[in-house]
Amino acid sequence: MSGLKNFALAGVGRIGTFIADELLNAKVAGTVDSVVVLTRDSTTDEAKRLSARGADVKAVPAYDDVAAVTAALKGADCVISTISGAATMLQPALATAAKEAGARLFVPSEWAGVSAGKTSGIHAPKAALLGHLDKIGLPYTLFWTGLAADFVWIPLLDLGLSTGKVIFGDDGNAPVSFTSRTDIGRYVVHALTAFPLEELAGKTFRIEGSRHSFNEIVRLYEAKHPGTKVEVQYTPLSELKSRIEANPYDVKSTLQHDWALGEWAVGNDDNGKWPEWKPAPVTDFF
Incomplete structure (x- = not known):
């Protein structure tokens, strides 16, 4: 077991919703104690749905408002980012807030193909984030999942x-x-709760359907x-x-x-780490 019991998720878009639902399933099962969902608008139908399921939905003015995000993340053991597009440039600030809030692990917004070594264009924010995480000393775990089937x-x-x-x-x-978003959510939450923390920090998981x-x-x-x-x-x-x-x-x-x-052929090196998946x-x- 990782010992991670309190989770925070930033973003509830195309992939975040699926991970949030799986975290809430784990909360019902008793594997997870709390689920915080950060959003810039807590009045959306999706935010209301997740709140009804037991998520603590917290609106923040912006993901780079470090003070506000730090306050919202207090108590989180693990922060998962699913923010996408231009917003990925805000992830270093989100990571700083996670570190200041006392998080033990950060999961960057990857959910795609192989990003290692890419430092320009649309890949630049991901590379900048990893450098920042190393600089502030916040352990992280990556998930490469290919295309959303x-x-x-x-x-x-x-x-x-x-x-x-x-x-x-x-x-x-x-x-x-190709991996469906439901299957990504299932694997990610299982890994973050069932695998030892030392097997998560610094690890890149390669999974595919x-x-x-x-x-x-x-x-x-x-x-x-x-x-x-x-x-x-x-x-x-x-x-x-x-x-x-x-x-x-x-x-x-x-x-x-x-x-x-x-x-974007990420491989299935880590499928077998959870044979039931x-x-x-x-x-x-x-």
Whole structure:
């Protein structure tokens, strides 16, 4: 057992909601004592739902308001960040508040592909955070989970399978990891409560529900939906690189570039650390 009993979660968006629900399940089971949810708006339907389930929902003016966030985090053993997008630049302040509040472990907002060694563009905030955590002496745990199997099939990312048209980087043959957000929540909360603290601090967990290339995904989708034909287009790596050079914060081009290089094949090295974890295959979400 980790000895971590009191948790705080910053952000209840695309992944945070699922982790919050699993923490609250653990609270009902007696594994977790308290769950604090930080949000900038405690009046949303989601905030109210989590409060009704037993979360202590606390509104903070901003995640970089260190004094306010420190006060909200008092008593938390572990702080989990699920803030995303431009807000990830606020994570060093959140980590400082966690340290000042007495937290013993910090979980940065990763929930994606391999980020190690990336220091520019959309990856820069993650690298800056890890350097800051080392500087302030706050132990941390990373979770690399690949793409969200239950969410990623959207036109915004050129992955709208149901629209009949998708666009992949390079030749579409690079492997990619897929894990549903429900399964991510289950694994994360189990790891943070059941594994010894010394096996958490400084550890990167690599987990996946399944692994396929995007070309394989198209074939699996068409097999599950007989009579459906998905049009596939490919963007050369050279074009993606040019787009990123022109705009280092071009999220879609960066993702397509990294997917094409296999950097979102995180592996399943740590699936076996919880043998009872049986993640759903990506085909469940087509």
